[in-house]
Amino acid sequence: MTSPFWGAAGQEREVRLVEPATAIRGAIAVPGDKSISHRAVLVGAICEGETLITGFGRSADTESTVAAVRALGAEVVEEAPDVLRVRGAGLRGLREPDGPIDCGNAGTLARLLAGILAGQPWRRFELAGDESLSKRPMGRVAEPLQQMGAGVETAGGRLPMGIEGRPLRGIVYELPVASAQVKSCVLLAGLYADGRTTVVEPVATRDHTERMLRAAGARLRREADRVTVWPAERLQLERVDVPGDFSSAAPFVLAATLLPGSELIVSGVGLNPTRIGFLHVLERMGARISAFNRRTVAGEPVADLEVTHAELVATEVGPTEVPQLVDELPLFALAAAMAHGNSRVRGAQELREKESDRIKSVTISLRPLGVRIAGAPDGFRVRGVPTRPKGGGMGSEGDHRIAMLGAVAGLVSREGVRIEGDEAVAVSFPGFFDLLESVAHR
Numbered sequence: 028m029t030s031p032f033w034g035a036a037g038q039e040r041e042v043r044l045v046e047p048a049t050a051i052r053g054a055i056a057v058p059g060d061k062s063i064s065h066r067a068v069l070v071g072a073i074c075e076g077e078t079l080i081t082g083f084g085r086s087a088d089t090e091s092t093v094a095a096v097r098a099l100g101a102e103v104v105e106e107a108p109d110v111l112r113v114r115g116a117g118l119r120g121l122r123e124p125d126g127p128i129d130c131g132n133a134g135t136l137a138r139l140l141a142g143i144l145a146g147q148p149w150r151r152f153e154l155a156g157d158e159s160l161s162k163r164p165m166g167r168v169a170e171p172l173q174q175m176g177a178g179v180e181t182a183g184g185r186l187p188m189g190i191e192g193r194p195l196r197g198i199v200y201e202l203p204v205a206s207a208q209v210k211s212c213v214l215l216a217g218l219y220a221d222g223r224t225t226v227v228e229p230v231a232t233r234d235h236t237e238r239m240l241r242a243a244g245a246r247l248r249r250e251a252d253r254v255t256v257w258p259a260e261r262l263q264l265e266r267v268d269v270p271g272d273f274s275s276a277a278p279f280v281l282a283a284t285l286l287p288g289s290e291l292i293v294s295g296v297g298l299n300p301t302r303i304g305f306l307h308v309l310e311r312m313g314a315r316i317s318a319f320n321r322r323t324v325a326g327e328p329v330a331d332l333e334v335t336h337a338e339l340v341a342t343e344v345g346p347t348e349v350p351q352l353v354d355e356l357p358l359f360a361l362a363a364a365m366a367h368g369n370s371r372v373r374g375a376q377e378l379r380e381k382e383s384d385r386i387k388s389v390t391i392s393l394r395p396l397g398v399r400i401a402g403a404p405d406g407f408r409v410r411g412v413p414t415r416p417k418g419g420g421m422g423s424e425g426d427h428r429i430a431m432l433g434a435v436a437g438l439v440s441r442e443g444v445r446i447e448g449d450e451a452v453a454v455s456f457p458g459f460f461d462l463l464e465s466v467a468h469r
């Protein structure tokens with residue numbers, strides 16, 4: 028239910044009330060994976076010929092990517108909301124657009140595209156973004172691209188970022204932060220280098236870029252903590268069938284786990300091992316989740332998930348596990364809030380660099396709902412109470428993952444949760460609330 032209200036500044040804002048549910052029941056599918064959808068469009072844009080993308084996860088973020096590659100001269104034909112044909116411009120065929128490329132809220136777009144643009148010799152590009160993206164660190168991609176020989180300028184390490192493509196040299200680059208976006212940026216630039224490029228990642232991060240580049244004909248080798256890419260002559264990617272987004276399935280999985288009498292099936296969910304830390308953590312806490320119909324789609328492991336209610340016990344999440352559930356840590360806070368015992372997240376300072384400072388936004392949004400949570404420089408601690416939290420009002424902080432957290436909190440609360448700024452979900456999952464209501468029993 029959405030109702031307008033007058034915010035403190037006098038402007039009309041929407042508030043959504045998510046009422047308590049007794050159980051989550053039904054069978055659903057979630058939209059295509061956001062990380063893979065971005066990559067399919069970006070890689071398709073530098074391929075020869077046509078790439079057919081099915082199951083495309085359409086959202087504000089991925090629309091930004093479609094608009095970006097169009098501005099750069101790739102053709103994108105939308106055959107259905109989730110079916111795209113990308114006619115690539117080839118590895119070196121992207122053209123200078125008339126003005127800055129608007130990356131909207133999408134960090135993945137800004138950082139991956141930077142790697143591609145760095146390899147378009149002597150052409151100049153400018154990347155810009157919305158208010159939230161303009162606060163996020165871009166020095167982490169500017170630095171390795173400069174080492175490779177590209178001309179990159181940022182506004183004090185933030186957007187707008189100017190890029191002049193130049194002939195690139197291969198480097199060995201050790202990631203200072205565990206980031207799949209930075210790894211992907213360097214690997215994409217490596218396609219254009221004069222020799223091989225190696226990225227060393229002390230902690231494994233999602234490997235969708237590696238899988239997709241291999242499918243497109245690039246040569247890559249993974250060895251222990253490093254991945255090497257060789258320069259490419261041409262890429263070709265006929266088809267990408269995008270699996271359901273594990274991060275979009277996660278709020279449903281959590282709600283079904285927390286509510287007695289729940290029985291939920293989520294079909295066609297991507298279960299890439301670098302993405303499913305939340306599943307492992309929930310299982311460690313006692314959750315009942317089974318995966319069946321396991322298959323491989325577009326080089327990615329996929330399965331259907333069945334979730335029933337379970338009582339949870341507290342756990343700790345440490346630094347090596349963090350990248351595998353980085354986007355699900357807000358949901359982990361709620362799981363921990365209803366578990367027996369005290370839980371903790373450490374080594375997650377990267378949460379401060381997301382669409383909002385998620386250590387701050389998780390704590391300030393959950394506390395008024397009755398959750399006992401305290402932030403730390405690199406994570407948070409939660410005192411579990413295995414009953415429903417009271418509920419109340421919270422704000423999304425303009426962050427889609429915080430809005431979805433509020434929705435699950437509403438379902439499992441005693442009095443419901445009013446979410447201010449619920450429209451933020453459109454960044455990754457525009458149909459989120461409708462799908463949630465379709466399985467919520469009251």
Ligand code: S3P
Nearest residue numbers: 062135205206207208209353354
């Ligand atoms: C993403 C990587 C992660 C994640 C983001 C999507 C990607 O960011 O938080 O939502 O598609 O590569 P970092 O790699 O910066 O941690």
